[in-house]
Amino acid sequence: MAWSGFIIAYVVFFLSHSLPVRPPLRPWLQRRLGRGGFTLAYSALSLAVLAWLIAAAGRAPHVPLWDWAAWQVYVPLTMMLPVCLILALSIARPNPFSFGGARNARFDPMHPGIVRWARHPLLLALALWSAAHVVPNGDLAHGVLFGTFAVFAGIGGRLIDRRKKREMGAEWHRLRLAVARAPLFSSSVSAVHMLRLSAGVALYAVLIWLHPFLVGVSPLP
Known part of the structure; x- marks a missing residue:
């Protein structure tokens, strides 16, 4: 088959x-x-x-779903930079709301970092990555692949919220309200944040370089 x-x-x-x-x-x-x-x-x-x-x-x-056009390559090329920055700002950071958090006991809801924008930043990165890659891959297999990932990311956040609420009880609601009161933008950017942002840009460049070797197709126009 x-x-x-x-x-x-x-x-x-x-x-x-x-x-x-x-x-x-x-x-x-x-x-x-x-x-x-x-x-x-x-x-x-x-x-x-x-x-x-x-x-x-x-x-x-190969079962085509829509015709390929030159502009489509710019969608993942543009969206992958914020994806890499989200990954750099969220991996190995305290986040008691989601999976992948490190040293969650040190989480400060008044300085939550990227958690102020998204409780599940890794799932947000997955959703952006998959949705962006659907556009230039207009065939059935890739449509199922990336479309499923996008849906999985959306459903996954709700499932994690349900499990964390059950595990944390009232603490989950207390932290969520405290994070909602934190400022959207920090008044100062630490050296650690700059290092993470630089790492995100470096990851973006490395992925562009590795893409032809890993996938067999250049992501560049």
Whole structure:
């Protein structure tokens, strides 16, 4: 079957993202790997399966959904810069509202950083990345791939909110109200923030350079 490789990769991707984070498997893995080890292993697995899924979409039969136009390449080229900046500002930062937060006990709701703009910045980055890549990939396999990611990011935020409310109780509502009262823009930019922003720009440049080697297509016009 021509679609079998894509279907198998698609199923494995969602199983690998849903099973390890559900009880009793997640507590069992965290006891053996530690919280940091679990996060590292889960992230590595996610990236590996994602690369497999993208490659499988490229090998799937080409069923066009809309015609390609030269302007379409500018959509992901433009949107990937804010995606990289969001990643740089959110990874390994305290965020008790979402997954991927580090040192959450040190979270300051009066200085929440990017959490003031989005409780789930990693999911926001995923949504922007996937929606931007739908535009120049107007075939069925890539439409299913990136469209599903965009929907997954939207639903994922609601599911995480529900779980965190259950786990944190009244503390979740207290922190959310405190974050809402924090200023949208900080009055000062620290050296750490500048370093993270620089890292985001560097990541953007590296992804443009690596794209032909990883995907086989240049992202540049």
